[in-house]
Amino acid sequence: MSHSGLSLRGFGAGYHKRQIIQDLNIAELPRGKVTILLGPNGSGKSTLLRAMAGLNKAEGELLLDDVDLLSQPFAKRAEQVVYLPQSLPAGVHLHVLESIIVAQRASGGLHNAAKQAEVMTLLRQLGIEHLALHFLDQLSGGQKQLVGLAQSLIRQPSLLLLDEPLSALDLNYQFHVMDLVKRETQQRNIVTVVVVHDINIALRHGDHVLILKQGKLLANGKPDEVITPQSLAQVYGVRGRVEPCSQGMKQVIIDGLTDAAH
Numbered sequence: 001m002s003h004s005g006l007s008l009r010g011f012g013a014g015y016h017k018r019q020i021i022q023d024l025n026i027a028e029l030p031r032g033k034v035t036i037l038l039g040p041n042g043s044g045k046s047t048l049l050r051a052m053a054g055l056n057k058a059e060g061e062l063l064l065d066d067v068d069l070l071s072q073p074f075a076k077r078a079e080q081v082v083y084l085p086q087s088l089p090a091g092v093h094l095h096v097l098e099s100i101i102v103a104q105r106a107s108g109g110l111h112n113a114a115k116q117a118e119v120m121t122l123l124r125q126l127g128i129e130h131l132a133l134h135f136l137d138q139l140s141g142g143q144k145q146l147v148g149l150a151q152s153l154i155r156q157p158s159l160l161l162l163d164e165p166l167s168a169l170d171l172n173y174q175f176h177v178m179d180l181v182k183r184e185t186q187q188r189n190i191v192t193v194v195v196v197h198d199i200n201i202a203l204r205h206g207d208h209v210l211i212l213k214q215g216k217l218l219a220n221g222k223p224d225e226v227i228t229p230q231s232l233a234q235v236y237g238v239r240g241r242v243e244p245c246s247q248g249m250k251q252v253i254i255d256g257l258t259d260a261a262h
């Protein structure tokens with residue numbers, strides 16, 4: 001049977017002398033859905049994303065629509081997989097617009113009027129059109145994050161890996177960006193994996209949630225099935241409740257640390 005989506009089989013990842021993730025098995029993260037990757041600091045989230053993108057050592061199988069990306073040459077994988085790191089490289093003296101056009105060119109094709117229009121549409125959707133002619137190295141942390149997202153989306157990946165894309169964004173932008181990522185994921189029918197630390201963002205915006213702890217997969221399922229008082233205690237050592245708010249949406253309220261975490 002053929003599959004559409006991303007699966008990991010016996011996937012391992014790490015660094016020169018250190019294995020961080022071992023024998024990870026994830027059956028099918030479907031196209032068109034946003035998967036949120038949760039886990040404590042140091043649990044291996046960035047290592048996993050970077051390994052999927054070919055930037056760290058990896059082993060096992062990483063299947064996108066049944067094709068093993070690990071067996072492909074790096075350049076071929078880079079056409080399909082885009083990884084947005086936690087922060088953009090410093091000291092890049094380019095205009096926002098130029099930097100996005102460079103990213104667009106990297107994904108192939110000639111630069112023409114239609115492509116320029118695509119860049120401007122994306123800037124508008126992200127609410128940063130007014131920054132088009134600003135220099136990257138003169139932007140705020142949150143503005144840089146939005147530009148990084150534009151650079152990632154313009155490359156039209158099949159697998160989009162976003163590492164804490166909300167960490168510098170205000171509340172309004174956090175919602176706006178998650179809505180945009182969800183919409184683009186559906187419209188482009190791609191697989192998107194987003195690392196966040198905010199459990200309520202995961203509950204509200206994730207189609208699917210994975211939880212990593214010490215390089216192992218502790219949970220894999222629908223947000224409200226895997227974000228529970230038990231998993232909050234086990235993963236983060238906190239006492240938490242998952243309760244409907246007055247609008248009926250579920251949210252997490254943290255009451256404190258578990259006794260074990262003191």
Ligand SMILES: Nc1ncnc2c1ncn2[C@@H]1O[C@H](COP(=O)(O)OP(=O)(O)OP(=O)(O)O)[C@@H](O)[C@H]1O
Binds near residue numbers: 047
């Ligand atoms: N370049 C590296 N060389 C060796 N070990 C590393 C390297 N980068 C990270 N690690 C180790 O890998 C483990 C997982 O780190 P990783 O950055 O993947 O965690 P994370 O879940 O993304 O954490 P955070 O939420 O703090 O960003 C940590 O123990 C870290 O010390």
